[in-house]
Amino acid sequence: MQRLQELLAAIQAPDQSLAQAAQDHLDNLTKPRGALGRLEELARDLCVMRGSLDLTQPKAAVTVFAADHGVTSAGVSLYPREVTAQMVFNFLSGGAGINVLARQAGAAVPGTANMLEGPAMTREQALEALLAGAAVAQGLMDEGVDLLIPGDMGIGNTTASAALTAVFCGLAPALVTGRGTGLDDAGLAAKIQVLEKVLTRRHPDPADPLGVLAAVGGLEIAAICGYCLAAASRRVPVILDGFISTSGALVAARLAPTAAHYFIVGHSSQEQGHRAQCQALGKRPLLDLDLRLGEGTGAALALGLVRAAVAIYNEMATFASAGVTGEPEQR
Amino acid sequence: MQRLQELLAAIQAPDQSLAQAAQDHLDNLTKPRGALGRLEELARDLCVMRGSLDLTQPKAAVTVFAADHGVTSAGVSLYPREVTAQMVFNFLSGGAGINVLARQAGAAVPGTANMLEGPAMTREQALEALLAGAAVAQGLMDEGVDLLIPGDMGIGNTTASAALTAVFCGLAPALVTGRGTGLDDAGLAAKIQVLEKVLTRRHPDPADPLGVLAAVGGLEIAAICGYCLAAASRRVPVILDGFISTSGALVAARLAPTAAHYFIVGHSSQEQGHRAQCQALGKRPLLDLDLRLGEGTGAALALGLVRAAVAIYNEMATFASAGVTGEPEQR
Numbered sequence: 001m002q003r004l005q006e007l008l009a010a011i012q013a014p015d016q017s018l019a020q021a022a023q024d025h026l027d028n029l030t031k032p033r034g035a036l037g038r039l040e041e042l043a044r045d046l047c048v049m050r051g052s053l054d055l056t057q058p059k060a061a062v063t064v065f066a067a068d069h070g071v072t073s074a075g076v077s078l079y080p081r082e083v084t085a086q087m088v089f090n091f092l093s094g095g096a097g098i099n100v101l102a103r104q105a106g107a108a109v110p111g112t113a114n115m116l117e118g119p120a121m122t123r124e125q126a127l128e129a130l131l132a133g134a135a136v137a138q139g140l141m142d143e144g145v146d147l148l149i150p151g152d153m154g155i156g157n158t159t160a161s162a163a164l165t166a167v168f169c170g171l172a173p174a175l176v177t178g179r180g181t182g183l184d185d186a187g188l189a190a191k192i193q194v195l196e197k198v199l200t201r202r203h204p205d206p207a208d209p210l211g212v213l214a215a216v217g218g219l220e221i222a223a224i225c226g227y228c229l230a231a232a233s234r235r236v237p238v239i240l241d242g243f244i245s246t247s248g249a250l251v252a253a254r255l256a257p258t259a260a261h262y263f264i265v266g267h268s269s270q271e272q273g274h275r276a277q278c279q280a281l282g283k284r285p286l287l288d289l290d291l292r293l294g295e296g297t298g299a300a301l302a303l304g305l306v307r308a309a310v311a312i313y314n315e316m317a318t319f320a321s322a323g324v325t326g327e328p329e330q331r
Numbered sequence: 332m333q334r335l336q337e338l339l340a341a342i343q344a345p346d347q348s349l350a351q352a353a354q355d356h357l358d359n360l361t362k363p364r365g366a367l368g369r370l371e372e373l374a375r376d377l378c379v380m381r382g383s384l385d386l387t388q389p390k391a392a393v394t395v396f397a398a399d400h401g402v403t404s405a406g407v408s409l410y411p412r413e414v415t416a417q418m419v420f421n422f423l424s425g426g427a428g429i430n431v432l433a434r435q436a437g438a439a440v441p442g443t444a445n446m447l448e449g450p451a452m453t454r455e456q457a458l459e460a461l462l463a464g465a466a467v468a469q470g471l472m473d474e475g476v477d478l479l480i481p482g483d484m485g486i487g488n489t490t491a492s493a494a495l496t497a498v499f500c501g502l503a504p505a506l507v508t509g510r511g512t513g514l515d516d517a518g519l520a521a522k523i524q525v526l527e528k529v530l531t532r533r534h535p536d537p538a539d540p541l542g543v544l545a546a547v548g549g550l551e552i553a554a555i556c557g558y559c560l561a562a563a564s565r566r567v568p569v570i571l572d573g574f575i576s577t578s579g580a581l582v583a584a585r586l587a588p589t590a591a592h593y594f595i596v597g598h599s600s601q602e603q604g605h606r607a608q609c610q611a612l613g614k615r616p617l618l619d620l621d622l623r624l625g626e627g628t629g630a631a632l633a634l635g636l637v638r639a640a641v642a643i644y645n646e647m648a649t650f651a652s653a654g655v656t657g658e659p660e661q662r
Binding site: 029030031032033034035036037038039078079080082083086087089090093095096097099100101103104105181182270286287288289290291292293297301304305307308311312315316317321322323324325327 | 360361362363364365366367368369370409410411413414417418420421424426427428430431432434435436512513601617618619620621622623624628632635636638639642643646647648652653654655656658
């Protein structure tokens with residue numbers, strides 16, 4: 001627990017006063033004020049997160065965390081459990097969706113963290129997985145990576161994510177459970193029933209985030225939680241993209257609310273519980289392209305927008321340098 | 332008129348039967364069916380537009396069409412008319428938003444087409460501008476460009492676009508007029524009044540698209556219209572991104588309805604009339620990042636998604652090649 005306490009203590013609130021100075025720079029560029037919308041917001045947020053008015057193109061890495069979920073035996077997914085391990089080989093050989101999109105966006109996909117098999121976790125196992133995720137992030141940051149994307153793979157993990165969301169957002173399972181890889185109506189109803197049973201039996205206490213994670217989470221979600229916490233502790237932005245990675249981030253924000261300052265939600269999930277997660281984190285997703293693959297794919301696409309925001313911030317001419325008449329005072 | 336008739340006659344409906352074959356390929360990739368959402372839709376649409384199941388990364392070009400609008404003397408914009416010419420120099424020296432975002436997305440920005448000055452056009456002038464835009468596209472396609480992005484710059488051009496939208500969509504000016512570069516409430520009300528006067532005085536006939544373009548359009552909008560028509564005539568996709576470029580595309584689709592098959596709407600405009608335009612074209616924008624700069628910036632960002640869709644289509648492993656268990660039959 002001491003290592004977790006140290007990690008949490010290292011997470012500082014960013015200096016919000018940089019936002020105005022960053023916006024002043026953006027307002028000097030040759031465009032009407034605010035005309036680049038969320039790209040300007042991104043550039044401003046990156047300045048605040050990084051604690052600097054000098055932005056550089058991030059060195060980005062995607063880490064795909066994979067884990068088995070014992071709950072698959074309750075029939076909550078279309079796919080059998082062994083697909084998780086098969087997909088890990090696919091990630092390692094570079095043929096999965098996230099490999100393609102990370103290459104496209106200029107991000108590395110480091111070795112997949114294939115977590116231990118197990119249907120549920122003890123508190124110690126959850127902590128161990130969390131610290132393992134933090135260690136992966138720390139290793140990457142030690143190598144100069146300054147933007148992190150957690151991806152996920154785990155047949156059954158939308159069930160665990162729905163359970164976490166129900167507990168932390170105080171919502172009934174029916175309001176936060178979705179079709180995962182494509183359940184039909186009967187499958188969705190059965191999944192909700194499984195979740196209702198799980199929550200009734202385990203009765204997790206939202207005031208004890210680590211306990212909730214152990215009771216109804218998953219090993220990869222615990223690792224993503226630690227990965228997000230470690231990033232925040234070094235002011236490194238994290239791009240989240242879906243129901244599973246945002247679940248990990250939600251646990252992180254319950255352990256250290258300040259951590260949420262360093263999170264960007266890159267893509268909106270098709271899973272209905274994602275909306276509640278974003279609301280809880282105070283975030284608005286950048287993209288909504290109907291993706292429901294996970295793996296970090298939506299975040300990899302959003303990385304392109306982050307890169308565009310940094311380029312705009314650094315490369316656009318100012319009104320003065322280009323000799324363009326600036327915005328007049330309004331009546 | 333003969334050159335226009337030839338251009339329109341060259342626009343053919345694409346072979347929709349390729350959509351199923353493209354989707355069959357996408358369904359074999361290691362992901363649940365449809366899990367890459369709009370990226371899959373994009374890859375499928377590109378196959379249909381290009382008439383081929385072999386997709387290659389497009390060679391993309393952005394053309395920024397600029398023009399003066401006499402209507403600026405009626406006080407419809409925050410910025411004075413001379414900013415149009417000043418910004419043209421900014422485009423040419425590479426410091427404008429579109430230069431930065433086009434570089435980022437791997438697209439060239441060819442020489443800006445700085446159109447003639449003039450408050451309104453004769454039918455002949457509109458035709459000449461349309462054919463000039465078509466010639467620019469033809470020149471680029473002759474050089475191997477196979478994806479075109481029309482950008483726009485013209486103080487006053489949201490007024491012209493609102494007029495075109497009101498006429499072609501049969502809507503009152505108040506329903507299709509927005510704040511442009513940032514008008515306040517009084518400015519917006521005055522702009523709507525100007526538009527109401529324009530439409531009452533000119534009374535354009537929606538059944539005569541070229542006549543409408545001449546009466547209430549703009550030279551850069553006419554050029555964008557021709558640029559879109561020329562692209563469609565050679566099955567080259569066009570990414571549109573906002574109120575002005577979509578106005579040009581709307582005129583194109585009124586001249587040749589089949590042309591709309593080749594249009595992708597990359598970004599949703601903040602101008603309220605854009606929704607009516609998209610509906611008229613049967614399109615759903617890919618991005619909504621609160622951009623209101625024009626210049627093709629939203630389309631340049633969407634080009635990143637087109638590139639991602641092509642990469643997914645070409646580079647992802649199949650279930651068979653990766654040895655991953657495919658989707659089971661549902662109950």
